[in-house]
Amino acid sequence: MARSLNKVTLIGNLTRDPELRYTPSGTAVASFSVATNRQWRTESGDTKEDAEFHRIVAWDKLAEICAQLLKKGSKVYVEGRLQTRKWQTKDGLDRTTTEIVISEMMLLDSRGGGDTSGYGNESDIEVPDDFGEEEDKKPVKKTSEKKETKGKPDEDTDDIPF
Numbered sequence: 397m398a399r400s401l402n403k404v405t406l407i408g409n410l411t412r413d414p415e416l417r418y419t420p421s422g423t424a425v426a427s428f429s430v431a432t433n434r435q436w437r438t439e440s441g442d443t444k445e446d447a448e449f450h451r452i453v454a455w456d457k458l459a460e461i462c463a464q465l466l467k468k469g470s471k472v473y474v475e476g477r478l479q480t481r482k483w484q485t486k487d488g489l490d491r492t493t494t495e496i497v498i499s500e501m502m503l504l505d506s507r508g509g510g511d512t513s514g515y516g517n518e519s520d521i522e523v524p525d526d527f528g529e530e531e532d533k534k535p536v537k538k539t540s541e542k543k544e545t546k547g548k549p550d551e552d553t554d555d556i557p558f
Contacts, residue, residue: 404477410429411428413466415427416460424456424457425454426458427451427453451495452474466503474501476498479496
């Protein structure tokens with residue numbers, strides 16, 4: 397069987413605060429949107445800019461962390477997989493959406509970052525006691541995807557070039 401890969405990595409800014417909900421069985425799910433942009437020069441030398449908006453979904457403990465730490469305007473790194481869902485509306489119309497189901501998230505702003513227009517500030521965020529400064533840039537993985545590795549040291553995320 398041939399191998400395949402479904403992996404997405406984004407760095408962008410939240411366009412709105414995360415929305416945290418719970419399934420009937422009690423599983424946390426957070427959704428938010430991240431904007432990425434790119435710039436390029438045309439043949440005539442003009443600078444053009446374009447923005448893309450991405451639907452992001454986080455589950456379980458990662459969903460709760462996203463809802464707690466992220467605010468509109470926050471710069472964030474997310475990593476996950478593409479997922480396309482199809483459903484039918486009450487009116488009988490077929491709908492499709494593609495979203496990124498994340499397994500890792502890193503807040504790239506300093507604490508209390510995000511929108512500086514008063515939308516949110518550091519005092520609105522409940523930070524766990526064991527959430528130290530050196531942990532701010534380390535990825536947060538879904539607990540269900542962690543693998544135990546006996547005898548192997550934890551991966552060093554200091555090698556990441558950003």
